[in-house]
Amino acid sequence: MGNILDGKAIAEKVRAEVRADVTSFVAEHGRAPGLTVVLVGEDPASVVYTRNKEKSAKECGIAGTLLRLPADTPEAEVLALVAKLNGDDAVDGILVQLPLPRHVREAEVLRAIDPDKDVDGFHALNAGRLATGQPALVPCTPTGCMRLIAESGVELAGARAVVVGRSNIVGKPMAQLLLAKHATVTIAHSRTRDLPAVCREADVLVAAVGRAEMVRGDWVKPGAVVIDVGINRDTNGKLVGDVAFAEARERASWITPVPGGVGPMTIACLLANTVAAARARTAARRGLRERPGQRGLHGGARR
Numbered sequence: 001m002g003n004i005l006d007g008k009a010i011a012e013k014v015r016a017e018v019r020a021d022v023t024s025f026v027a028e029h030g031r032a033p034g035l036t037v038v039l040v041g042e043d044p045a046s047v048v049y050t051r052n053k054e055k056s057a058k059e060c061g062i063a064g065t066l067l068r069l070p071a072d073t074p075e076a077e078v079l080a081l082v083a084k085l086n087g088d089d090a091v092d093g094i095l096v097q098l099p100l101p102r103h104v105r106e107a108e109v110l111r112a113i114d115p116d117k118d119v120d121g122f123h124a125l126n127a128g129r130l131a132t133g134q135p136a137l138v139p140c141t142p143t144g145c146m147r148l149i150a151e152s153g154v155e156l157a158g159a160r161a162v163v164v165g166r167s168n169i170v171g172k173p174m175a176q177l178l179l180a181k182h183a184t185v186t187i188a189h190s191r192t193r194d195l196p197a198v199c200r201e202a203d204v205l206v207a208a209v210g211r212a213e214m215v216r217g218d219w220v221k222p223g224a225v226v227i228d229v230g231i232n233r234d235t236n237g238k239l240v241g242d243v244a245f246a247e248a249r250e251r252a253s254w255i256t257p258v259p260g261g262v263g264p265m266t267i268a269c270l271l272a273n274t275v276a277a278a279r280a281r282t283a284a285r286r287g288l289r290e291r292p293g294q295r296g297l298h299g300g301a302r303r
C-alpha cells in the first residue's frame with residue numbers, strides 16, 4: 001500500500017520557508033514583498049479563492065491586497081488597473097483571478113500583466129522562458145506538484161513520466177518542469193489511444209483532467225508516484241480527484257489524496273513566486289540581471 005504525500009503538511013513547510021524568506025527580504029530592503037489580487041465580479045468560488053490568497057499572503061508577511069471590481073467593469077478599465085499595478089513599485093506580484101466575466105477577454109488581460117510581476121506564470125513570455133530553459137515565473141499548481149514529487153524522493157532523471165491533460169495552466173507547464181528534471185515525458189489528452197496502457201508506463205503519473213476517478217488502479221505501474229491534480233464532485237457530491245484513490249494506492253509507492261494533496265500546495269507556491277518576483281525585480285534594478293524564478297522553488301528550468 002502506497003504512502004500518502006501529505007500536501008497540507010508539505011504546504012506548511014513551503015509557507016515556513018516563505019515566511020523566513022520574507023523576513024530576510026524585509027531586513028535587506030526595508031519593505032515587504034507586495035501581492036495584489038484582482039477580482040472582477042462575484043463568482044462565489046473566486047471570492048473564496050481570492051480572500052484565501054490575500055489572507056495567506058498576509059500570514060506570511062507579504063503585503064497582500066485584494067482589489068474587487070464590479071462584474072460589469074469594462075475591459076478597458078480592467079486593463080487600466082493592470083497598467084497602474086505594473087507601474088506601482090510596491091507591487092511585485094499581480095494576479096487577476098480567472099475566470100473573468102465574458103465581456104473581458106482573458107488573453108488580453110493576461111498579456112497586459114508585466115511578465116516580471118506575473119506570479120500566476122500564465123503570460124506567454126513566462127511559458128516561453130520555461131519551455132526554453134530560462135528562469136521563469138512558473139504556474140503555481142505544477143510547481144506544487146514538483147515539490148510533492150521531490151518529497152517522494154523519486155529520481156526523475158531518466159524516469160518515465162506521463163502527464164494526463166495539456167492545459168496551459170497545468171498539463172503543459174507540468175510536462176516542461178518534468179522534462180527540465182530529465183524525465184522522459186509523455187503528454188496524454190482526450191485523443192490519446194489506449195490511455196490505460198500509456199499510464200501503465202509511468203514511473204511518475206500526473207492526472208490533470210477534471211474527470212472524477214477516471215484513472216483506475218490497474219492503470220498504475222506498481223511502485224509509481226501518483227499525483228492527482230483533479231478536483232471533482234462524484235455522483236454523491238463528495239470531493240474526489242481524477243484518480244480512483246483506494247485502488248491506485250494499492251499499487252503506487254506514493255500518492256496524493258484529494259482533498260489535502262495538490263490543492264494546499266497551489267497557494268503556498270503563489271506566495272513563493274511573489275517573493276521570487278520581488279527579489280528578481282530588486283536585483284534587476286541593481287543591474288544584476290537576475291530574472292524571476294532564480295530564487296524560486298525550482299529556479300525556473302535551469303539545467
Ligand code: NDP
Pocket residue numbers: 141164165166167168169170171188189190191192195208209210211229230231232262263266
Ligand atoms: P482543462 O479542462 O483545461 O484541461 C483538461 C485536460 O484533460 C485537457 O487537456 C483534456 O484533453 C484532458 N482530458 C479531458 N478528458 C479526457 C479524457 N477522457 N482522457 C484523457 N484526457 C482528457 O483543465 P485544467 O488543466 O485547468 O484542470 C484539470 C483539473 O485540475 C480540474 O479538475 C481542475 O479543477 C483541477 N485543478 C486543480 C488545481 C489545484 O489547485 N488542485 C488547480 C488547477 C486545476 P484535450 O486537450 O484533448 O481536450
